Amino acid sequence: MKRVLDIFLKKFIQTGTLTVIYSDGTQGRYQGSKPGDEVGLRLHTTAAEKALALKPALAFGEEYMNGTATPEGCSLERLMHVLMYNLENSNLLSEEINSRMRYVGRLLKPLNSLKRSRKNVAHHYDLNGDLYRLFLDKDLQYSCAYFERDDMSLDEAQEAKKRHIAAKLRFDRPGLEVLDIGCGWGGMALTLAKDYGAKVLGITLSVEQLRVARERAKEAGLDGQVRFELLDYRTLHRTFDRIVSVGMFEHVGVAHYEAFFNNIRRCLKPDGVALIHSIGRMDGPGTTNPWIAKYIFPGGYSPALSEALAAVEQTGLWVDDCEILRLHYAKTLAHWRQRFEAKRDRVRAMYDDRFVRMFELYLTASELAFRVQGHMNFQLQLTRSIDALPLTRDYMYEEEHNKAP
Template sequence: MTRLETTLDRLSGLDRLNAAPLAGRMEEVLDTVLDNVRDHAGSASDARRSPAIGASRATVRHLPRDAALLLDILAELHGGVLTVRLPDGASLWLGDDQAGPAVDLHIHDWSVFARVLARGDIGFAEAYLDGQVDSSDLAALLTRLNANRAVLEKAVYGHWRGLLAARLRHLFNANTRAGSKRNILAHYDLGNDFYRLWLDESMTYSAGLFSGDPARSLAAAQDAKYRRILRKLGARPEQIVLEIGCGWGGFAELAAREAGVRVEGVTLSPAQLAYAQERLARAGLDERAHLMLRDYRDIRGQYDHIVSIEMFEAVGERYWPSYFRTVKRALAPEGRALVQSIVIRDDLFARYRRGTDFIQQYVFPGGMLPSPGEFGRRAARAGLAVTDQFSFGPDYARTLALWRERFEAAWPRIAPLGFDERFRRLWRFYLAYCEAGFATGSVDVVQFELRHG
């Protein structure tokens, strides 16, 4: 057991935000912070070490209790140096310099430490939205933190009272029929002009498929993803393909134009529907693609094939059975369904499903990721078999990095649409947070091929 684990073990059961029980043990915590800082700085250069470590005792002794405890945890990070600049201007170099580049964290307000200990990643995200923390490379910082998930686990999941409140908010966002429409509108009806400014010309808001080609553009990667789906379906001209969650019509247009299929699509977003219908009409494909404002639970009839691209994440665990029943009922006996979904690692799923996270609270209310294993089990209960699965998580990390670049470049044109700096920081954090998850493998994106079992 490390000194960090020993210290936290001794402090377990205490209210970390309650000053009384912790006050008597602060010497123990502060000494542990100093020891950890020294240990992890031991291999750093003198130039790097002197200004931080030379003043460490004076710096650490005046720290608030929450800061001391969280910095003690951060001192255990591996994969490179973390430079922490404190609100009073003091700096600490934590972690190690043996395995990766340095990343930085600038904390502007002491209350950040309490927010993180109380609400985990949600608290850190909220501190960023409020301008209380910054980093010169937010994606790199979040990637480092995500890669150290085991080290940070005790802080990341926060205090039970803060997380209980967040969990209750998440449960109130359940995807009932009314809730589904409300939750979809919260994210997708920000306005077509907003998304048009930073998505690629295909208006595709899902992972592109780069296949290791560094020269492939974002638009080409999106088309490659669509073409792979059509190949896996084995779709033939004049067959009818149902798309559950048709977005802005990118797949419907390419499928109708290149594969000669007929597409029926459903969405809950009026803004997306209007855009998709207009694009199909411009392309002369409106007779081959019929898109509707409809809940997936209201789909009737059978289709040769079914496609659903990154819509499953918005369904919510409570409604997974109804989703799979719909696919089972609507899929022709010899048909194939291709469901592309973001997934969380199987070993992380149990804890994830018990809590809530930044994405569920601020970006996709009511959403829930499956794990690959859980997806297969739920499909099997509905009489569907996973006959193939294709993972391409690193491609999503690249997609998100390109989206971040495009979003930042487009911000001078986005702001006049009525979005403020807090909105900008929300989206900056969201894109970087997701990129970090795919870069470290805690989440992945998978194309599941389904057939009748």
């Protein structure tokens, strides 16, 4: 299998240079025709070589987690940058066929039923709550921040994200009823209640997030204004003035997009406003990396904007505004990665070395997906009525400016 892997890497590396030290001590140097970074990879076992030759997209992550594939003379970030850049720009026929097969396969996978959705969410979000406190901002925002200035801290950028979204929701009067779909640990819901006078129902499928969100509401004295429930969005049958969903649409599943937006329409009052914030991709429909799907976000998929808009078009909703956030999540993930690395010993004490390597690979690969592989975020502002919002976007800027510190 070493020979097979050698042939593959000679074709795969087109930019930069990768030196591989095989388990028998021999080296392979793979230099692309285009200049780039020089990085190294050590493979410690023949089993790792075989796995990489047969299923590289899944095996690299697994072998790194196991400690049988490690960076050599470089950081994980530098190694992943070279590998992911070449993957994005590869013209290998085998990779194209593999990608197309995965694209078809995602349509054949089991649907995200209520039971499966709860199980998928628990896999990632019901981990030890102290883990996320180690690397997230003080408000526990586990989604893309908004960097109004390049020198913003993570806490400042997450506060700016909430202001940006709230301005698009247009809180033109107190007491508006808000539905927060996928409310996380409650930060957005609590902010809308405290700073905008809203009455919020936050729903989640994570037992751990629900517990923390309820505790935070009680501590803030907002438990009479904000309510958190363990609910699936498909089970709600009441209407709201505003609906917000941040970082949840990635877990809906392609087959459920139209149903999701139909539920948004059904739960939105005639003059209501909804804001959907999601990871997306700029290059059309694709697939979820098999390692990410297995170990990080089972059932997850970052949609192309064309897929989301096609579903919206079937529901009668207006897309009043669409904004693309390009490198904001890359900057967010860079903050998370650096904070995580600074607390590696504490994470290891919670779990083990394998978990630490898994999580650092997840954060690194995710950051690079936004830097070199066309990932981005989009925000869709939706209404049922053509005249639910002012004719121009000036109200957004005015509100955002008025709430700025």
